[in-house]
Amino acid sequence: MQYRFVPNVQQGKASAVREILKLTQGKSMISLAGGLPNEALFPMEAVRSAADRALSGDPQALQYGITEGYVPLREKLCERMAERKNIHVGLENIMLTTGSQQAIDLLARVYLEPNDVVLVENPTYLACLHVLRFRDVHIVPVQSDEHGMIPEDLENKIKQYAPKMVYVVPTFSNPTGNVWSVERRLALLNACRAHEILILEDDPYGELRFGDQDGQAQDAANPQDPFPTIFSLDQHPDDSVVVYTSTFSKTVAPALRTGWAIADKRVIQMMTRMKQSVDIHSSMLDQQILYELLNATDFSLDQHISEIRTEYESRMLLMKSLLEGDDWRETSWTTPKGGMFFWVELPDGLDADALLRVSVMKGVAFVPGSDFYAAEAKRNRMRLNFTHSSREQITKGMHILAESIGEFVAR
Numbered sequence: 001m002q003y004r005f006v007p008n009v010q011q012g013k014a015s016a017v018r019e020i021l022k023l024t025q026g027k028s029m030i031s032l033a034g035g036l037p038n039e040a041l042f043p044m045e046a047v048r049s050a051a052d053r054a055l056s057g058d059p060q061a062l063q064y065g066i067t068e069g070y071v072p073l074r075e076k077l078c079e080r081m082a083e084r085k086n087i088h089v090g091l092e093n094i095m096l097t098t099g100s101q102q103a104i105d106l107l108a109r110v111y112l113e114p115n116d117v118v119l120v121e122n123p124t125y126l127a128c129l130h131v132l133r134f135r136d137v138h139i140v141p142v143q144s145d146e147h148g149m150i151p152e153d154l155e156n157k158i159k160q161y162a163p164k165m166v167y168v169v170p171t172f173s174n175p176t177g178n179v180w181s182v183e184r185r186l187a188l189l190n191a192c193r194a195h196e197i198l199i200l201e202d203d204p205y206g207e208l209r210f211g212d213q214d215g216q217a218q219d220a221a222n223p224q225d226p227f228p229t230i231f232s233l234d235q236h237p238d239d240s241v242v243v244y245t246s247t248f249s250k251t252v253a254p255a256l257r258t259g260w261a262i263a264d265k266r267v268i269q270m271m272t273r274m275k276q277s278v279d280i281h282s283s284m285l286d287q288q289i290l291y292e293l294l295n296a297t298d299f300s301l302d303q304h305i306s307e308i309r310t311e312y313e314s315r316m317l318l319m320k321s322l323l324e325g326d327d328w329r330e331t332s333w334t335t336p337k338g339g340m341f342f343w344v345e346l347p348d349g350l351d352a353d354a355l356l357r358v359s360v361m362k363g364v365a366f367v368p369g370s371d372f373y374a375a376e377a378k379r380n381r382m383r384l385n386f387t388h389s390s391r392e393q394i395t396k397g398m399h400i401l402a403e404s405i406g407e408f409v410a411r
């Protein structure tokens with residue numbers, strides 16, 4: 001059989017990292033690679049009893065549901081978004097998706113045509129680049145620093161390319177961990193409003209904020225919020241230029257595959273229309289479990305988030321102290337204020353893909369930076385995850401990595 005797959009799928013190269021990681025199967029590996037939450041912190045008991053409650057009543061629990069998602073959970077999320085993100089929207093402005101990854105894909109399907117231009121940070125979230133490549137759009141990187149996209153370059157790129165959409169991860173980005181300043185958020189918003197360019201604000205990590213454990217006050221509808229969502233700065237839910245996406249993957253558990261999109265209702269209607277043909281609806285059982293969890297008397301999501309923040313921050317500080325060691329003096333990085341990653345610049349000329357090949361043989365994996373770039377990839381960058389591994393694994397893994405780097409530098 002001569003299979004005739006569509007060119008975009010055929011050409012999409014298998015991820016080099018996945019290929020390398022395949023080599024490691026069966027070996028015990030310290031992984032600083034994936035953006036995985038720590039399993040030891042999953043609220044197993046609370047999820048189990050939430051699932052019990054979801055399944056102990058009406059058999060409707062196992063029935064098909066509506067495409068937009070389970071209404072009680074959407075209502076609950078509207079309340080939570082108002083309280084914690086200063087996003088005030090109604091039910092018609094929110095839909096549940098199979099992870100926020102699906103929200104990105106649905107929006108791309110309903111909004112982008114081949115040859116449209118999308119602006120991105122460089123580097124940016126790899127799986128969004130994949131979505132955009134499948135849509136055959138031109139992906140144009142905008143110069144960014146640790147405070148966000150540089151407004152002058154953004155203006156130039158808008159003039160030069162007339163983009164239709166901008167994709168950003170403004171709070172604790174993947175891969176860099178950076179967080180945008182309010183000024184840069186406003187500059188993006190104003191530029192996009194002026195030119196009617198849609199902003200996709202992807203916010204899976206916003207709740208994983210370090211530095212102060214008074215999470216509630218910090219996130220509440222509060223003009224002092226240092227990292228307000230771009231959606232809340234716009235605050236025209238009926239005519240918004242922003243589509244906001246987030247997820248329970250990092251705060252509860254990725255296996256429940258529940259994310260959401262918040263947007264103008266015309267956008268939600270189109271994404272819903274598309275979702276009908278993609279998967280009819282996301283798992284109703286997962287959504288009901290989450291609803292029961294959020295309403296549980298013996299579980300508080302805020303408390304849980306506060307606990308994981310504390311734990312992740314302490315692992316981040318451990319990794320930071322190791323990065324400050326003599327072994328790592330040839331590298332540079334900034335301390336993340338939240339999220340899951342350190343983004344490390346290696347000495348000039350050191351190729352992180354080559355380094356990975358060496359380090360996996362010694363039992364440590366990480367993600368080389370080059371795949372995260374839309375263009376002009378820097379090969380001497382690495383992304384290190386500090387949330388998934390134990391303290392002992394982080395310490396051992398970082399020593400092995402430093403040793404592997406040392407071998408390259410000595411060459």
Ligand code: PMP
Nearest residue numbers: 035099100101125174247249259
């Ligand atoms: N956006 C970003 C920036 C991410 O890092 C991830 C997960 N790694 C997602 C979206 C998708 O997450 P999920 O589909 O699990 O909600």
